[in-house]
Amino acid sequence: MIRKSGHKRHQPLLWQRCRSLRSLRQAHARMVVAGFDSSPAAVRELIYCAAVLVPGALGYAHQLFDQILHPDLFTWNTLIRGSAHGPCPSDAVSLFVHMERHGNCRGVRPNKYTFPFLLKACVRLWSLSLGSQLHGKISKFGLDSDGFVRNALINFHANCGNLVVADTLFGGPARVDVVAWSAMVAGYARRGELDVARMLFDQMPSKDLISWNVMITGYTRRGEMDKARELFDLVPEKDVVSWNAMIAGYVECRTYEKAMDIYEEMLQVGEWPDEVTMLSLLSACAEIGVLDIGVRMHHSLLEMVHSRHVQFTVTLGNALIDMYAKCGSIEKALKVFRGMREMDISTWNSIIWGLAFHGHVEESLHLFKEMMRQEVRPDEVTFVSVLVACSHGGLVEDGRKCFSLMREYAIKPNIKHFGCMVDMLGRAGLLDEAFEFMEGMGIQPNPIVWRTLLGACRLHGNVQLAEHANKQLLRMNRDDSGDYILLSNTYAAMGKWDEVQKVRKLMDDRGVPKEAGRSLIEADNQELMHFLFDKRHPLNLYKR
Template identity: 60%
Template sequence: MIRKRTNDRSANRPQRSTLWQKCTNLRALKQAHAFMLVNGFNSNPSALREIIFASAVSISGTIDYAHRMFAHITEPDNFLWNTMIRGSAQSPNPLNAVSLYTQMENRDVKPDNFTFPFLLKACTKLSWAKMGCGIHGRVVKFGFQSNTFVRNTLIYFHANCGDLSVARMLFDGSAKMDVVPWSALTAGYARRGELGLARQLFDDMPVKDLVSWNVMITGYVKQREMESARKLFYEVPKRDVVTWNAMIAGYVLCGSNEQALQMFEEMRSVGERPDEVTMLSLLSACADFGDLEVGQKIHFSLLELCSGELSIVLGNALIDMYAKCGSIERALRVFQGMRDRDVSTWNSIIGGLAFHGHAEESIKMFMKMRRLKIRPTEITFVGVLVACSHAGKVEEGWGYFILMRNEYGIEPNIRHFGCMVDLLGRAGRLNEAFEFIDSMEIEPNGIIWRALLGACRIHGNVELARRANERLLKMRKDHSGDYVLLSNIYASRGEWDGVEKVRKLMDDTGVRKERGWSVIEADDRALMQFLFDSKPKGNFRNHVT
């Protein structure tokens, strides 16, 4: 056990030593931790504060390591508790912040005025209104509501997911010359889509700092009002990287990838240094745009920015970008060059290999993942099932479909069912595919029926195609491709009466065929997009204190 002395009053906050300043990734952190253990600093309160602060707050992607270390500290002080709650609140899993506070209460450790703001931020990220209101009650109980930092965070919480009337009441009772509550309430109105009220507050602010400008710009961006965001952007007295990131991410969110890239070029031309958020947005744009050349330039810029050492998140984004731009070889090189990987890394490469038809390599990656005891997710199995479909491995696919539920407790969703229909359809087992759809535990969507209809076209099964088309038309009657596909199946079999019936049905329902539209290509592309495109567009950070 790591024992921490509690009688040292000299270190209320960690003084960042040269050793910890050099830690920029998990590998360097582990080396510094080993140095600390070997030299007997594991019982030094200041050293403990530094390593916990570094792993929980300063270094991206090392919060899990912080939790493992923290579990071995027998008597953490308030600073250590608050640091872990803070790091957990800003991590991808803010639920851990609430869990830590529960442990803190169970061990009769009294919270201070720094505990609650971090906890409230976690509740805001989780949209846990009831829990946040409970925390508000504890704030009042311990007498911290008059604390400026706590009050501002309460305003932000209530404005974003709590009670707006409470937020307004707290705001009206705050110091109106303090810009933070103005920004907090403005951000809350903006986040809830009430941009008129947000803009009114913004215009009424006695003093506007850069955070206020960024809050309002981000509010417009999240509502996809890019013209208003752009107008405000050019009015900002002095921009920072957050301002640029909001605009770049907004254009990506709206699908205006060329404008996002132009904004990046403008950003660099004025000497603003991009950060990880900038690059994630740009990589997303390149992936959507399919621009390999620009993607490679972004990669080179990344290597310069990170001195050759990529974070897990950036590595994953690069793998995704290269796979979507058609260069699975480069995606593999990025994967092989990553020192640290998470389950998303494996999912990206397994899915990328499967999408590009490298079924055997995709399945081998999955087997390696299992050997390394990395627990797969539902996305992993989408990639594996697509690989089995492309390789014609029906029985193996069935095995993975069963394994997903029986060994890992993952209930199949619409994507997994879509994979199985595609697998059976490609293999020509059309009746089995039809029966599988009928036995699905969830309602099949149009893409699943079209996958079966496409398989019927390939294998020339007119009767089953007609039945599948009937089911599809019950769901929707305005997609010309559904009619064209069935018409082509009849035509391929020389059944011209069937072709005529389909054309008459199109005329009766007022559907017109779209010109220059390949049914086969569009079906395959739609299915692959349906199976793989599950990630949200755009990258935003929370910049409001």
């Protein structure tokens, strides 16, 4: 779009100047002052930027759209497109219904660009019925012969519709269309039929990057990392999606060292990581508890944000808080939390849980109260974290109040909340109340809840209740050595050594092995797991 000044200078296109919601609002304000707000072309470009180009500006696009008395087809399609890819794809369908009701009288009818966006929304909504209705409308308008629309139909039916219909559409002209081939490969891969997907992939006359990435992702999701790596090494030209698929796959398979190796390779070839990359790596650091690597990831992330290769989103902030909390640095987690400009419920949950887990009970409850003061509505995860804090701090009365508070927020307690309450009462020595609470839960206690009660019985020396809890555990699972050991330790704490021997003999008779003790140490930047009591382990072969 060209703008004229007093010196007739050409202004850059709006989409080249707007990269954030703030800059978009500023551009809109300048347009209003300069009188461009009355220009349909200017408004169309503004809505296009808000709906398609600027992250987080879709709501602003809807506000602008609502101010237009008679939107043209381009504007309708733009907002439908943005909504189909946005956080609420059902909005795209609502817009289409509104367009059909109010647009037809003004000559606005859907075209070959409208339906592919709608079918994309149906795939994201996993709505077979809605997509089938749209297929009928496409045939009614005579658009099913258009290649763009046909590929969208193949993609819809292959992913969540009818594979027979997809195969029917995948004939004739579609056989020479790489997009149609990719849609079929993606459909079979995402439905878990990787053998069929691989057969189609191998038959493709030419392979695009999407089809390579779909197959790699399909193998990683099934944990077949060797096959994924084999394909990954053959990709002619990788993009960030290719690298992310491999990193996420290794993280999911808990082979974190290989995930880090792939990340290093990624940097060496000059590929910039994105938000997905960093989320996978931060998750890996959190799982293995390596603080030094986590700090390095944080520094790398800040460099990428500074160079504008990555935006620092709420999701990334939450991942950093979670990583630091799980790696034992609650101070760094708090620093990230206090530095975040925007937060969501997950942000509060992560820091409240982190503080509770590390025994900072007062700070955890203080932030819970601050969260409610700011009118952030807690969810079921919040209350689990708060109850953990009350349990670790021995704050029984506060825990009871928090448990009752769940009703005010219409949150139905689940087994995790019940388990926290049993743990809290058990730690406080209120074993009879804990048992009565379990009987009144309204759902059957699972092994974790019974094990929690058994642990409390060991701590406070209640043999009778420990025997009852152990009996329930053995009824559910006869092979968990930990349950036998807990009962054995309970007897030992009371000096009942005959009973200890009976429990050990019962384990031997039932063939229940005692799990090997482990300790994790770090040496030369490598994680080494020592199986201290496993004589078969190589490190212990020389201890004879």
